[in-house]
Amino acid sequence: MTGREVIAPAADAVAEALAAGRAVRDAEQGPAPEDAPYGLLGGALGHSWSPRIHRELGSFPYALHALPDPADAADLVRSGDWRGLNVTIPHKRLAAEAADVRTPFVEAHGAANTLVRLDDGRVLADNTDPWGFAFLLDGFLRRHMGADASWLRGRKAVVLGTGGASEAVGSVLSEAGAEVARISRSGGPGHGYGTLVEDHGDAALLVNTTPVGMYPACPASPLPAGILGAMEGLRGVLDIVYNPLRTGLVLDARDAGIPAEGGLVMLVAQALRSSELWQGVGLDHDLVGRIAGELERGSMNVFFIGMPGCGKTGAARRLARMVQRPFVDLDDAFEMEYGETPAACIARDGEAAFRDRETAVLAAHGADTGLVVACGGGVVCRPENRRLMEQNGTVVMLDRPLDQLSRNDRPLTAARGVEALAAERMPLYREWADLEVRCTGSAEGDAVLVRSLLGL
Ligand SMILES: Nc1ncnc2c1ncn2[C@@H]1O[C@H](COP(=O)(O)OP(=O)(O)O)[C@@H](O)[C@H]1O
Ligand SMILES: O=C(O)C1=C[C@@H](OP(=O)(O)O)[C@@H](O)[C@H](O)C1
Ligand SMILES: [Mg+2]
Incomplete structure (x- = not known):
């Protein structure tokens, strides 16, 4: 399917720009x-x-x-x-x-x-990890509880993991006056995951310090889904893992309506403290938020979703070129992986078989960072696809009037009719999207609009 569209401007210039980008990245490695x-x-x-x-x-x-x-x-x-x-x-x-x-x-x-x-x-x-965690904790409590660390006084905090990072985290929580329970998968009664709800359902804060959920085995959580929602006292969740930006634990917490943040701010804050010690000067602490924000913007994938034929592939490809990021069309990636087009796969093996393989292709790219990705129109048919995008991504819905959708080589549109597909999917596109964009009339225009709305 690659090359289905003719794109005018200079492919060589793009290749050069990408090579220059790589050179900058290499230089950054020192x-x-x-x-x-x-x-x-x-x-x-x-x-x-x-x-x-x-x-x-x-x-x-x-x-x-x-x-x-x-x-x-x-x-x-x-x-x-x-x-x-x-x-x-x-x-x-x-x-x-x-x-x-x-x-x-x-x-x-x-x-x-x-x-x-x-x-x-x-x-x-x-060891600047305690300082980094205290910085993350302080911002989290301010943002979500409208309070400072004294909010923890007399409350219980559960720490997952018993390694080095758990000591840094535990020391900060204890110093703030929290009652700290450190638990691990192999911990005995009162210290294990199995009886977490019974033993510590009253905890106000839960912090993951284990590596479970870290790239590339993501999104994953150290706890079975549903546990967080069953902890009745739980008011907040922190995960010190920062890649992916939103771990399985963070996504589970948000699904349960519990405020949750990952570890990127801690990573930057512990670095700032190290830099202060080396340089022997105090640095502007606002740098933490600014640097974390830049890293987050740069590593977030952008996923395009929307009805088949609405222009996802064209707009995503142009956006990728504009902001010099790698472009992935999931239908093309599917073809490369399985040696046949999605349309051929659906015709021979049926839609369910296609969806299983489509999810596998999405999983491989969803764990990556900094991509611009065009999804197939049916990506919303499988609920599990949502967090494969969310863990590291912003989801953009392209909205184009149904009578203007392209119908070439779209087997499901042909089989079921565009109205039926739209009735099923439009609510899902809207629910999954962080940003909805009405098509401008050209793929170039759509890409420019998305670029400016996302600040890329
Ligand atoms: N914003 C747009 N306005 C008008 N036509 C468009 C737009 N975006 C794409 N097209 C045309 O619509 C067709 C489908 O676009 P494509 O990017 O393949 O859609 P999708 O990936 O969403 O299925 C292409 O032939 C393309 O030239
Ligand atoms: O809507 C769908 O279910 C499909 C859309 C196609 O992608 P486009 O949306 O890019 O056409 C492709 O993944 C497959 O034919 C199934
Ligand atoms: Mg497409």
């Missing part, structure tokens, strides 16, 4: 590690947002040191020519031990995420 004053030390780092964040905060160049071998990591900590390091899995403990001086939190918990080179050359180990 210079050769040994030359950078700042950086991140970990085992396998993959794609990290830290170089981008610290660049905005003024701690730049910032390099990635992926050193799986503890001996190499210790060597960098002891003898590297750096001013500041962040530390992540699996070296937080090693960093705490190898430092010359430790803050009380690091002394108590034995894990550091920030190393600071002091003026006299010694290494200070600190």
Whole structure:
């Protein structure tokens, strides 16, 4: 189906622009590690947002040191020519031990995420995760409860997970005066997931500190669906996972009408605190919201939905080109994956078989970030497709009068009639959409409009 439409402007220019974009991204990953004053030390780092964040905060160049071998990591900590390091899995403990001086939190918990080179050359180990979580918590309580951290005094907070991050989170909650219950999947009576509702149904806040729900196994939740809604005292949910932007837990909470936020603000806030320590100055704390907002805008996918033939493919392709993002047409992706068009699949195996495969194709792209995606018109026929989009995406409905819809090669429109399809689907498109756009008359016009409405 690729190439069904003729698109005029310069494909070469687009390719060049995309290549330039990649070059910028590469530069953001920093210079050769040994030359950078700042950086991140970990085992396998993959794609990290830290170089981008610290660049905005003024701690730049910032390099990635992926050193799986503890001996190499210790060597960098002891003898590297750096001013500041962040530390992540699996070296937080090693960093705490190898430092010359430790803050009380690091002394108590034995894990550091920030190393600071002091003026006299010694290494200070600190942990800015509690600061980052306190920042997230404070904003959350202000936004949703109209209160500060004192709201937690005398209330119960449940923390999922018992690892290092749970200690940072637990310490902040305890300090605010909450009664903290830390539970884990393998915890015994009162400390497990199985009896969560009975044991802790009165908790006002629930925080996930486990990696369950993290990319690429997403959207997933550490808790079975329905549990949150059964916890009668629950007023808020936080998940420190930030990729996807909305985890399964966050989506479940919102479905149950409970305010919920992910961990992106914590990620940026802990980085800001590290940058303050390295630079020895106070930074503007409004930077946290600004940087988190930019990261969120850049990584959100844009999904086009709407009636078959309304112009999703054309508008999405043009928008992708305008904002230099990868474009995915799910019908094309389907064809590449299964070797036949959706129309051929529906004709041979029927609609149900097509829908199963369509959901699998959507799942693969929904976990990705920064895409512009044209869905097939029937994407709303499967309820589970909604969160595959929502986890990382903004959903845009294109609305075009039924008598103007294209009918070429649209088997379901032909079989059932456009009115019947519309009666079934229009309410769903409207319900799923974050934004409804009335078609302007050209795919180009639609793309320009969506771009400006989404601020891309
Ligand atoms: N906004 C629009 N106004 C008028 N015609 C359009 C518009 N967008 C697309 N078209 C035409 O309608 C047809 C269907 O567009 P397409 O993008 O394939 O729709 P969809 O992906 O929603 O099924 C194409 O032939 C295209 O040229
Ligand atoms: O409406 C539908 O059920 C369908 C729409 C088509 O996509 P377009 O909406 O892009 O035509 C394609 O996925 C398939 O033929 C089924
Ligand atoms: Mg299409």
